[in-house]
Amino acid sequence: MTPAPLLDLMPALPEFLLLLAGLIFLVVGVLREGDGVRLIGPLSAMSLLIAAAIILASDKTAADTFGGHFRMDAFAAFLKVLIFVGVAGAILVSQNFLEDERIARFEFPLLALFGALGMGMMVSANSFLALYMSLELQSLSVYVLAAGHRDTLRSTEAGLKYFILGSLASGLLLYGISLVYGFTGTVMFDQIGSLLRDENASLSAGALVGLVFIAAGICFKLGVVPFHMWTPDVYEGAPTPIGAYIASAPKLAAMGLLLRVLIDPFGAWVDQWQQIIVFVAIASMLLGAFAAIMQSNFKRLMAYSGIANIGYALVGLAAGTRDGVDGVLVFMAIYMVMTLGTFACILAMRRQGSYVEDINELAGLSRRQPVLAMILTVLMFSLAGIPPTAGFFGKFYVFKAAIDADLTWLAVIGLLSSVVACYYYLRIVKLVWFDQAAEPFDLPLRPAIGAVAGISAILLIVAVLAINPLFASAGIAASAIFH
C-alpha cells in the first residue's frame, strides 16, 4: 500500500503545525524543569498565531483530506482563525496568574494548545467519527485545565463536575451517532446529507432520535439551557484564565460543530431541528437574563451572561438560513472578543497580591484606574448590545435573520430579554462609575492583561466603522456549508 502523497494532507497543515509544536514543547517542558511555562506559554501562543496566519494566507476553497473525514473550507477557516487567536489570547493572559498562584506548570499552555488542536479539528470535522474524536480531544484538555488548581477544592470540584457531566454528554452524543449510523449506514456528513435529501421516510424515525441526542450532546458543550448546569460552577471554580479559555474558543468550536451538523447533513430536516433550537434559544436567553441578576461573583455572572449570549446566537441558527448562519458567525466572533476582554478585566482585579472576583470590589474603579474603568464600561455596554459598540451589530445581524425567517416573535423575546440582561451589565457600570471608591487594585496593570483588555475594547468600538470585513468574511464562510 502506497503512503498518501504529502500534498493531500495540506488542508490540515495548521493542525499538523500545532501538533508538532505541542510535541516539541512537551519535550522541552520536561527537560527544562521549573521555568518551562515562561518559555512555552509565549511559544504556544506564537505557534497558534502562526497557524492562524497560515489559514489567513491560504486558499479557502473547500478541500478534503483523511479520506473525506476532514474538510477545510471557508467556514472552517473563519472559525479556526478566531479560535486560534482566542486561545493565544487566553494563554497570554494566563501567564501572570499561574505564577502568582504558584501553579505555573508548563502543562497549562500545552493543554490549551492541544485543546486548540481539537477545536481546529472540530470545525473541520466532516464525519461523525472525526466529530467525536476532535470533541473528545478538546474536552479532555479542558477537563484537566479546569481542575488545574489541584490544591483547591473549588478547582477540583469544577474539574470533576465538568468531567462527569461532560462524559454523560459524550455518551449521549455517541449514542446519537450510533443511531444515525445504524439508520443511515454511514458516518460521512455528505452521504447522510444526500440520503436525507432523498427523503426516504423509513429512515427518519430512528435517525431523528439520533439527531436529538447529537444536538443535546453539542448543546452541553455550548452550555445552553437545559444543559447549562455546569457552566456557573466551572467558570467560578476553574482558575480565572482557564475560565477565559473555556468561555471563549470552545464555544466557537462547539457552535461551529452544531452549525455544520445541522446545516450540512441534517439541512433537509430544518423543520425538525428548528423547534429544538428555538426552545433552547428562548430558554437560554431568559435564564441567562434572569439568573445573572442575583450574581455578585463576576465569573458566575459571566457564565450566565455567556448562556444568554449563546442563546442570542442560536436565534440566528433557528432561522436556518444562510443569513442566519452568517449572523451566528459574526455574533460569535464579537462574543469571543467581549468574553476575553472581560476576563482580562477580571484578572486585573488583584488586591495586595491576591485575586478578587466579587463585582462589589469594582466600586469606584473610575476614580482609581480610569483607563481600566473605561475599558470595562465599553465591554459591558457591548455585552448589553448598546450601539455604537460591536455587541449591537452582532445582535442586529442575528435578529435580522430571525425576522427574515418569520420568527419575529422569537426576536421580540430575545430583544426584551436583552433589556433584562442589560440590568446586570449596567450594575457593573454603576459600581465602576457611581459608587464611592474602594481600595485600589494592584498597579501597574500587567502588560499582557492590559493589552488583551485594551485591544478588545478598541476592537469593539472601532467596529462601528470597520465591521464590514467581518460581515463579508462571515458571509463567505456561511455560504461554504450550504449546498
Place this chain on the structure above:
Amino acid sequence: MSDWPLLSLVTFLPLLGAAIILVIRGDGEVVIRNARSVALWTSGVTFLLSLFLVAGFDPTQPGFQFVERAQWLPGLGIEYHMGIDGISLWFIPLSALLTVLVVVGSWYSVEHRVKEYMVAFLVMDSLMIGVFCALDMVLFYVFFEAILIPMYLIIGIWGGPRRIYASFKFFLYTLAGSVLFLIAVLAIYLETGTTDLAVLQSAEIPLSMQYWLWIAMFAAFAVKVPMWPFHTWLPDAHVEAPTGGSVLLAGVLLKLGGYGFLRFSVPMLPEASAYFAPFVFALSAIAVVYTSLVALVQQDMKKLIAYSSVAHMGLVTIGCFTPNALGIQGSVVQMLSHGVVSAALFMVVGVVYDRIHSREIARYGGLADRMPIYAVIFLFFSMASVGLPGTSGFVGEVMVIVGVFQVNSWVAAFAATGMILGAAYMLWLYRRVIFGTITRDDLKSIKDLRWNEMVAFAPLVFLTLWLGIYPVFFTRPMEPAVAHLIQQTQTVDTAAVADE
C-alpha cells in the same frame, strides 16, 4: 463652503473635543481649567457651524439638503447617509446651543469630575446632532440609542440622592421601548430592502404590516416623548439629574420622540397613523389635563416642571398626528419652544439649587427681594411656559390647537384646558418661590445671578422672543417639507378612498 461635509463636521466635532479632553494630563486645577475651555470652544464652534447650516439652507426645497453619503455596511446596503430637511433643521442649532449653555452654566457649579462631565456632554452633543442628521434607519438607531450611555452616566455620576434608581429606570425604560423600534426597523428593511430614510419617506408598506409596525415604533417614541402613561421615568430622571442633564433631557431628548413620529410613523405608515390618530389624541389629551393637575400638587420644583413637560409634549404629539400643515408645523414649533423654555426653566431651578441645595418649593419664598434679576428671568420663562402671546409658547400652542380644531374640536378643547391649568401651576409656583417674605437665614444672603448664568440665559430669552414675535422665520424653511409630508398622507387617503 458647500463642498464641505458640514453635517459630519457639526456632528463629530464635539466628539473630537471629547477625545482631546480625555488626553489632557497634568495636575488637578490645570486639567479642570483646560477641560472647561476645550468644552466651551468645541461646543461653541459646533454651534457656529450649525448656524452655517441655517444660513445655507434653501427654504424653498422640500427635499433633503447637505446630503452626504458614504459606504458603511455595503453588504447590507446600509449607508452612512446624512442630510437635513425643514423639519430637522432647527433641532441641530438647538442641540448645539443648549450644550454651549450647559457648559457655560456649569462653569462654577460642577466641581467634581469636571473632565468626565465635559466629555459626557460633548459626546451627548455629538449624538444628539447625529440623530437629527441621520438619513439611514440603522444610523438613526445607532445615534438614538447611543444617547442613553452618556445620559445614564450623567444622571448616575452627577445626580441627586436617588440617582441610581433614576438612572436605571431611565435606561431600562427607554431601552425597552427602543428594542421594539429596532424590530420595526428590521422588518421595514426586510420588507422594502432599504434603510434609506429618503426613499422610505414614500415607501408603500402593506397595510397588514403597518399596524404592528406602528405599534412597535410607538413604543419607542411614546416612551421618549414621553406620553402618558409611559411618562413615569421622566419625573425621576429630571429630579435626580444635574441641571445640565435636565436641560438636555428636556430640551432635546424628549424631542426625539416627536421627531421620530414625524420622520418615521407619519410618512412611512400613513394609513396606520391615520387609524391610530384618535388613540394618540386621547392619550395626549389625558396627558395635557392629567399631568397638569399632577403638576399643581408637586412639592419639588423640578418635578413640577417635569410634569409640565409631559403636558406640553402632549400638544406636540397631538400636532404630529394632525393631518394638516398647521398642526404639524405647530408641533415642530412647540418642540422648539419647549426645548428653549423648559431648558431655561430647569436652569432657573438649577440656579437656586446650586445656592441652597434644595428644590423644595416650601423651602423658598421672597426671592424677589434678594434676586431681582433672577425674579425677572423666572417670570419671563414662566410666562413663556404658560403661553403668553409674544413668547414662543403661545405660537406653538395656538398653531396646534387651531390645527387640531379642524379635525377634532374635543381634543382642541382639552388641549386648551391644559393651557389654563398651565397658567395655574406656573403662577402658583412663581408666587410661592419669588414673592412673600424671606423667613430663612440662608435666603437672606442669597446672591443674584452670576455672569455665567446671565450669559446662559440671554440667548434663551432672545430665542423665546424671536420665536414668539416673528415665528415665520422659523416656520418658513419647514413649510415645503411639511407640505410634502401632508401631500403624501393625503394621496394615500385619496388612494384608499378610490380603492373603496
